[in-house]
Amino acid sequence: MHVDAITAVLLAMLGGAIRVSTPFLFVSLGETITEKAGRINLGLEGTLVMGAMSAYAASLHSGQPWLGVLAAAGAGAVFGLLHGLLASLRRVNDIALGIALMLLGTGLAFYWGKAYIQPQAPTLTAFHLGAWSDSPALRSALDINPLFIAGLVLAFALHWAFANTRLGLTLRLVGDSEAAARAAGAAVIPTRIAATVFGGALAGVGGAFLSLFYPGSWNEGLSNGQGIMAVALVIFARWQPRRCVLAALMFGAAGAIGPALQSVGISSGYYLFNAAPYALTLLLMALTCSRDTSLKGAPGELSLNR
Amino acid sequence: MSAAPARPRPLIDALLPVAALAIALMLFSLFVALEGQAPLEVLETIFAGAFGDAFGWQNTLLRAAPLILTGLAVALPARAGLVIIGGEGALAFGALGAAAVAVPLAGSPNPLLWLAMALAGMIAGGVLIGFAGALRQWRGVNETISSLLLSYIAVALMNHFVEGPLRDPASLNKPSTYPLAPEAMLGALPGLDVHVGLAVGVVCALLAWVFLHFTVWGFAVRVVGGNPRAAAMAGLAVTPWVIGLCAAGGAMAGLAGMIEVAAVHGACNASVLVGYGHAGILIAFIARQNPLAVVPAAVLIGGIGAAGSLLQRRLDMPDATVLVLQGILFVVLIAIETLRGHAWRLPQLAAPRHSPTPALAAKTDVSV
Numbered sequence: 214m215h216v217d218a219i220t221a222v223l224l225a226m227l228g229g230a231i232r233v234s235t236p237f238l239f240v241s242l243g244e245t246i247t248e249k250a251g252r253i254n255l256g257l258e259g260t261l262v263m264g265a266m267s268a269y270a271a272s273l274h275s276g277q278p279w280l281g282v283l284a285a286a287g288a289g290a291v292f293g294l295l296h297g298l299l300a301s302l303r304r305v306n307d308i309a310l311g312i313a314l315m316l317l318g319t320g321l322a323f324y325w326g327k328a329y330i331q332p333q334a335p336t337l338t339a340f341h342l343g344a345w346s347d348s349p350a351l352r353s354a355l356d357i358n359p360l361f362i363a364g365l366v367l368a369f370a371l372h373w374a375f376a377n378t379r380l381g382l383t384l385r386l387v388g389d390s391e392a393a394a395r396a397a398g399a400a401v402i403p404t405r406i407a408a409t410v411f412g413g414a415l416a417g418v419g420g421a422f423l424s425l426f427y428p429g430s431w432n433e434g435l436s437n438g439q440g441i442m443a444v445a446l447v448i449f450a451r452w453q454p455r456r457c458v459l460a461a462l463m464f465g466a467a468g469a470i471g472p473a474l475q476s477v478g479i480s481s482g483y484y485l486f487n488a489a490p491y492a493l494t495l496l497l498m499a500l501t502c503s504r505d506t507s508l509k510g511a512p513g514e515l516s517l518n519r
Numbered sequence: 520m521s522a523a524p525a526r527p528r529p530l531i532d533a534l535l536p537v538a539a540l541a542i543a544l545m546l547f548s549l550f551v552a553l554e555g556q557a558p559l560e561v562l563e564t565i566f567a568g569a570f571g572d573a574f575g576w577q578n579t580l581l582r583a584a585p586l587i588l589t590g591l592a593v594a595l596p597a598r599a600g601l602v603i604i605g606g607e608g609a610l611a612f613g614a615l616g617a618a619a620v621a622v623p624l625a626g627s628p629n630p631l632l633w634l635a636m637a638l639a640g641m642i643a644g645g646v647l648i649g650f651a652g653a654l655r656q657w658r659g660v661n662e663t664i665s666s667l668l669l670s671y672i673a674v675a676l677m678n679h680f681v682e683g684p685l686r687d688p689a690s691l692n693k694p695s696t697y698p699l700a701p702e703a704m705l706g707a708l709p710g711l712d713v714h715v716g717l718a719v720g721v722v723c724a725l726l727a728w729v730f731l732h733f734t735v736w737g738f739a740v741r742v743v744g745g746n747p748r749a750a751a752m753a754g755l756a757v758t759p760w761v762i763g764l765c766a767a768g769g770a771m772a773g774l775a776g777m778i779e780v781a782a783v784h785g786a787c788n789a790s791v792l793v794g795y796g797h798a799g800i801l802i803a804f805i806a807r808q809n810p811l812a813v814v815p816a817a818v819l820i821g822g823i824g825a826a827g828s829l830l831q832r833r834l835d836m837p838d839a840t841v842l843v844l845q846g847i848l849f850v851v852l853i854a855i856e857t858l859r860g861h862a863w864r865l866p867q868l869a870a871p872r873h874s875p876t877p878a879l880a881a882k883t884d885v886s887v
Binding site for chain 1: 602604659660661676758803844846853854
């Protein structure tokens with residue numbers, strides 16, 4: 214490979230990282246909040262798809278892409294509420310419930326989304342931060358979506374809120390030790406429900422990015438497990454919002470390897486490179502998990518690391 | 520979540536899936552009504568499409584054949600306490616493995632060829648899901664997530680081989696492996712328009728049931744699934760059992776892939792991936808991880824799937840309608856667990872939990 218080609222691939226991966234990471238970022242931030250409160254929502258995959266569909270529908274009907282983002286957050290919150298409420302019932306396993314809601318969310322999104330496969334809805338516009346550059350590759354890499362920036366801000370805001378606000382403290386307490394939370398007078402179940410609702414809303418916004426920016430249309434193959442990968446990403450990020458940003462960028466870059474190589478004419482093994490983010494997730498989980506001790510930084514009430 | 524275990528109430532507990540089905544049908548009717556369709560007409564059409572006539576039954580049983588196996592793929596590891604959701608990838612791997620050995624072995628005597636294809640499919644699927652079990656036992660990686668990630672990796676590998684090294688150059692629009700010779704295909708069951716795969720599925724379910732309920736090993740498995748710590752203290756080798764059950768489950772899904780290749784599609788291509796692996800999760804939950812109950816559960820879900828095209832043709836409803844019904848059924852089924860052993864008492868939303876330890880223990884109870 215020539216130096217030019219390598220540069221092109223690296224640039225495409227950088228662009229891909231910025232372009233593709235936003236859904237990972239939002240879903241993983243949402244899942245971080247939910248898991249901090251001691252619950253796991255595997256249904257975020259379905260929520261993401263549902264968010265993508267609602268966003269596209271709302272944007273098409275209103276002509277306002279930002280209303281689409283709002284609609285996605287609303288749809289995500291509804292699914293979060295469903296998970297939050299049902300997982301609060303005795304004997305209901307949150308992991309199994311998540312799988313069930315994943316199926317329901319996907320089913321509903323496909324059902325209502327049938328009508329939106331063809332028409333073209335207004336999509337979100339990017340900030341062209343690369344206008345100063347002569348390189349078209351760099352320019353397109355630096356076409357940054359406002360949702361990406363919102364996600365960055367949110368990550369740092371959440372980091373601050375977990376450490377410095379009463380709500381953040383309550384959330385962590387509820388997730389770490391139910392007994393201690395009760396002793397401190399915290400409302401355990403309502404806190405968990407609220408955390409799941411918020412997590413669902415963020416996952417919905419992540420979905421809105423898919424249908425309103427990249428790839429920027431609604432179809433049934435839109436999400437390829439980004440919602441599930443986010444769960445693994447949270448483990449990798451050790452339940453820290455700021456590390457979610459790093460993890461999301463890394464996954465975006467991994468997902469961009471295939472298309473980046475294809476853009477310089479290397480198309481053999483395209484599907485293998487498509488598997489890169491999944492393989493990376495698995496590798497990271499195998500390296501960071503441990504059989505004997507619970508994970509460092511993991512909320513104590515979490516049923517994930519049994 | 521009281522510290523005491525749920526009191527077993529066999530009759531009520533056995534009726535819970537039926538109650539779940541009834542509640543799910545009501546919720547689905549409500550959904551359909553809100554969408555402007557007549558619920559009774561929709562339910563009638565689903566029933567007609569699934570079980571209404573010989574054609575419907577044939578369609579249903581054709582789908583039930585792989586679904587029994589993908590249901591077992593979830594049910595078997597569940598007996599060791601694991602929630603595996605990677606059946607779709609194991610099916611893809613099985614299909615790929617079967618198609619891969621069929622090409623060089625073409626011309627071999629049939630029974631040998633079928634055996635080789637079945638073995639290849641089972642090994643491919645078994646290794647995939649067995650790996651998820653191994654990762655859990657050796658590295659503490661959550662098997663639900665790892666099996667799904669492995670599933671995506673397996674599907675990508677299948678696509679890679681089908682569109683690359685194993686591709687039949689003659690398959691222009693739809694990349695496929697080289698087609699099986701007509702005599703290598705699995706035929707129909709005598710007197711039925713359904714292929715042999717149905718019998719294979721039923722036999723596998725029977726074998727699994729006999730193994731789990733009538734052998735010493737089955738007893739060991741139940742101890743391992745019920746309480747791994749006690750099992751370890753009793754001297755049972757927990758890790759081999761867990762990995763073995765995962766591998767056995769994966770082998771079932773792999774066999775489903777082989778059957779789809781050898782009885783339906785005649786080659787490995789993207790058409791084998793129609794969600795049977797995912798539906799297997801639902802089927803195992805309906806059957807409460809009982810291998811025998813997997814058979815009727817697979818027929819039920821196969822029927823719902825088979826009704827999709829009739830709904831589309833007769834009522835002009837999206838094919839995702841059946842997915843919505845399955846989703847509602849699954850959610851209700853999980854939620855209704857709250858009534859298990861406590862059917863006489865209303866669930867309390869904000870019921871106090873005594874201490875974190877039993878809460879965690881109950882949450883990890885996978886035989887939900």
